[in-house]
Amino acid sequence: MENKFHLTIITPDRELFIGEVVSLNCEGNEGHFGILPNHAPMIATLVPTVTTFQDVNGKQYTAFTSDGVFKVNNNKAILLCNSAEWPEEIDKERAESAKQRAEERLSEKTKDLDALRAKLSLLRALSRLKTIK
Numbered sequence: 001m002e003n004k005f006h007l008t009i010i011t012p013d014r015e016l017f018i019g020e021v022v023s024l025n026c027e028g029n030e031g032h033f034g035i036l037p038n039h040a041p042m043i044a045t046l047v048p049t050v051t052t053f054q055d056v057n058g059k060q061y062t063a064f065t066s067d068g069v070f071k072v073n074n075n076k077a078i079l080l081c082n083s084a085e086w087p088e089e090i091d092k093e094r095a096e097s098a099k100q101r102a103e104e105r106l107s108e109k110t111k112d113l114d115a116l117r118a119k120l121s122l123l124r125a126l127s128r129l130k131t132i133k
């Protein structure tokens, strides 16, 4: 039995983290989930959230991760998401403006598709703000 697993967090633009970790907490369509070494094979659709993990030296990490997909198998976990940022990279004012724009769109009578886009945008903004709290 292994006491660690390999974690990769990538976006189309960057590799946010690649390394050995002992735990991971993230969020998918069906809610929050935690991963420990030797987890059963699993795939999940990710929603924008605050993702946390701990490396093999005990260091705790916190990052914003956007929508995407997650897979774990054979002690290898991959988070493939549309965007991901460390707390110090998050522009608070930009996230606050995005939150306000999305809230305004949601308060108007819009088509279903626009409302869904606004909800996702709001979730990204709220998760970014939560990441830097």
Ligand code: ATP
Binding pocket: 013, 066, 082, 083, 084, 085, 089, 090, 091, 092, 094, 095, 098, 121, 124, 125, 128
């Ligand atoms: P916005 O409406 O402000 O563009 P968004 O949620 O639509 O926000 P994304 O599509 O998630 O943005 O990301 C597009 C790019 O902008 C990515 O590279 C992402 O890392 C970056 N980004 C978005 N918002 C922020 C932010 N508040 N701080 C830092 N980088 C951000």
